[in-house]
Each structure stands twice: as structure tokens, then as C-alpha cells.
Amino acid sequence: xxxxxxxxxxxxxxxxxxxxxxxxxxxxxxxxxxxxxxxxxxxxxxxxxxxxxxxxxxxxxxxxxxxxxxxxxxxxxxxxxxxxxxxxxxxxxxxxxxxxxxxxxxxxxxxxxxxxxxxxxxxxxxxxxxxxxxxxxxxxxxxxxxxxxxxxxxxxxxxxxxxxxxxxxxxxxxxxxxxxxxxxxxxxxxxxxxxxxxxxxxxxxxxxxxxxxxxxxxxxxxxxxxxxxxxxxxxxxxxxxxxxxxxxxxxxxxxxxxxxxxxxxxxxxxxxxxxxxxxxxxxxxxxxxxxxxxxxxxxxxxxxxxxxx
Ligand code: SF4
Numbered sequence: 549x550x551x552x553x554x555x556x557x558x559x560x561x562x563x564x565x566x567x568x569x570x571x572x573x574x575x576x577x578x579x580x581x582x583x584x585x586x587x588x589x590x591x592x593x594x595x596x597x598x599x600x601x602x603x604x605x606x607x608x609x610x611x612x613x614x615x616x617x618x619x620x621x622x623x624x625x626x627x628x629x630x631x632x633x634x635x636x637x638x639x640x641x642x643x644x645x646x647x648x649x650x651x652x653x654x655x656x657x658x659x660x661x662x663x664x665x666x667x668x669x670x671x672x673x674x675x676x677x678x679x680x681x682x683x684x685x686x687x688x689x690x691x692x693x694x695x696x697x698x699x700x701x702x703x704x705x706x707x708x709x710x711x712x713x714x715x716x717x718x719x720x721x722x723x724x725x726x727x728x729x730x731x732x733x734x735x736x737x738x739x740x741x742x743x744x745x746x747x748x749x750x751x752x753x754x755x756x757x758x759x760x761x762x763x764x765x766x767x768x769x770x771x772x773x774x775x776x777x778x779x780x781x782x783x784x785x786x787x788x789x790x791x792x793x794x795x796x797x798x799x800x801x802x803x804x805x806x807x808x809x810x811x812x813x814x815x816x817x818x819x820x821x822x823x824x825x826x827x828x829x830x831x832x833x834x835x836x837x838x839x840x841x842x843x844x845x846x847x848x849x850x851x852x853x854x855x856x857x
Contacts, residue, residue, distance in 0.1 A: 553648060559617070563834075565800050570624075570801040570802075571803070572627060574628065574803065575628055575806065579628055579633065580657055583685070584684075584712065598805075605634075611827050615648075615827075626653070638669055645675055652677060667698070667701045671701065672701075672702050676703075677698055679707050680709075681722070683709070695726075706733075706734055707726055707731050707734070709735050713738065723735070790841045790845070790850065791841055793840070799836070799839070801852050810824040811823055811824065813843075821842070841853070
């Protein structure tokens with residue numbers, strides 16, 4: 549992803565930033581899987597009510613066009629739920645990759661027909677797939693076949709597995725299968741409670757080493773380097789409260805919910821603290837500078853802290 553989408557044709561952004569703005573967009577909560585380690589486990593009934601099927605894809609394309617006009621090409625990371633489950637997802641990607649760098653989570657439960665259409669119509673256009681292997685829902689060979697198809701077509705990707713405690717005994721075998729297929733495979737620490745113990749803090753040193761594997765070697769690759777940093781951070785989970793430190797979330801990064809509400813980061817979103825506004829509002833803007841954090845904890849967005857950058 550060297551060139552910039554619409555770099556030459558686009559007018560200059562009206563509110564330029566010192567680096568590309570990043571949005572994490574929770575496009576919908578709906579998912580066709582029910583993983584026991586999902587953050588939404590036990591809350592599906594209430595969470596699914598928050599999806600906004602009444603907001604059409606065209607309205608979202610308008611929003612992201614306005615963000616492009618305002619801030620220039622940004623990084624949009626689409627997450628869910630299962631983003632590919634969103635009606636018209638391939639068409640949405642075609643529109644977004646005209647303007648932004650786009651990456652998204654997927655469980656790769658796509659039909660082969662949808663996968664081929666995606667490769668043909670979206671292909672390598674400023675896109676990356678963070679594929680999640682959920683071993684209780686899909687056979688490892690089927691998943692590897694689809695991930696290999698993505699890779700063989702030159703599309704940026706990474707394969708991930710969540711180290712939910714009951715899966716720890718299988719991590720090495722899975723790692724080997726993915727390595728045999730020549731696929732980049734990253735194990736993510738589980739973040740939650742299992743049998744009354746709070747993870748990732750409850751992992752033993754041996755389990756930490758198992759999860760980390762050789763992930764640190766990915767650091768040479770910019771995007772996978774972020775994964776490596778993330779795994780390293782989560783697994784060691786420095787729990788020093790970030791409150792009182794200057795943070796660039798809300799300034800160069802924000803989280804967008806299915807109804808358009810925007811928060812500076814996940815810890816703020818999870819407590820409905822200080823929404824930045826709604827992205828469907830024409831006047832919506834990110835903050836003009838880093839601001840102090842007021843949270844006692846931070847997970848994966850710690851990298852926006854000014855003194856971490
Ligand atoms: S340090 Fe973490 S919790 Fe605090 S504002 Fe930044 S991203 Fe949010």
C-alpha cells in the first residue's frame with residue numbers, strides 16, 4: 549500500500565493531521581458465529597438491538613467521503629460482529645477503497661463465490677484482511693484454503709487465533725498447520741474471564757511464551773508489527789492507569805458505532821464517556837489536538853498515548 553487512494557485527484561483536506569487519521573468502525577454487531585470467548589457472549593440479545601439496518605450503505609459512503617474531504621485518505625478498520633455479513637459489503641469496500649486504506653476483521657465464513665467476487669472486484673486495492681480462525685465453527689483445512697486463496701492473490705492479510713484457555717493445548721498444532729501453508733499466523737491473548745480467572749493476567753509464564761511464539765519477528769512488517777506490539781502489550785498488560793497522560797485518541801483516531809456515535813477509544817465507549825458526536829452530523833469533527841486521558845485502564849489503544857508514540 550504505497551500510493552494513496554485518490555491522492556492526486558482529491559482536493560486538499562480541510563483539517564489536515566500530522567499523520568493519517570484512523571477510524572475503527574463497528575459496522576454492525578450481527579455475526580453468524582457464537583464464539584464462547586466473544587466479548588458479546590451472553591449479551592447477544594441486547595447487542596443485536598443496537599444494529600441499524602435502517603441506515604443505508606449509501607449514507608455511510610457519504611460519511612466516509614466527507615471524512616476524506618475533511619482529513620484526507622485515512623485508515624478505516626471495519627469490525628463487528630462479522631463485517632462481511634453486512635449487506636452489500638463488497639460494494640461498500642469498492643467505494644471505500646477509492647478514498648481510504650481499508651482493513652477489516654473477518655471469520656472467512658464467506659462462500660467461495662463471494663470470496664472470488666471480492667478478489668476480482670476489490671482485490672489488492674488498499675485493503676487488508678485480519679482473518680480470525682474460530683476452530684469450533686470451521687475446519688482448519690477449509691479456513692487455510694480460503695486464507696491461502698487470499699494470500700495467493702496478493703492481498704494483505706493476517707490469520708489470528710484467540711488463546712481462549714481451552715484452546716491453549718491446540719495452539720502449537722494450529723501454528724504448525726498455518727506455517728506449513730506459508731500463512732502468517734498470530735495468536736491473540738484472550739481478554740475476559742474463564743472459570744473465575746481474569747485473562748490475560750491469569751496466563752502463566754509458559755502460556756505467555758506459547759502465545760507469543762515468534763510473533764515478535766513480525767515487527768519488520770509495518771502492519772503485522774502492530775499485531776506484534778499488540779500481542780506483546782496485552783500479554784504483559786501493563787496495568788498502570790493512563791489517566792492524566794496526553795492521548796491522541798479523539799485527535800487522529802476514533803471509534804464509530806453502528807448508529808454513527810463516535811468515541812475517542814474503547815474504554816470511553818464502554819462507559820459511554822464523552823462521545824465526540826455523531827459522524828452523520830455534517831459538523832462532526834475530531835478534536836484539534838491530543839487531550840488528557842481520564843481512564844484508569846487502556847487495552848489495545850495505548851499506542852495513542854503521546855508518550856508511547
Ligand atoms: S490512553 Fe487509552 S483509555 Fe486513555 S484516552 Fe488514550 S486510548 Fe483512551
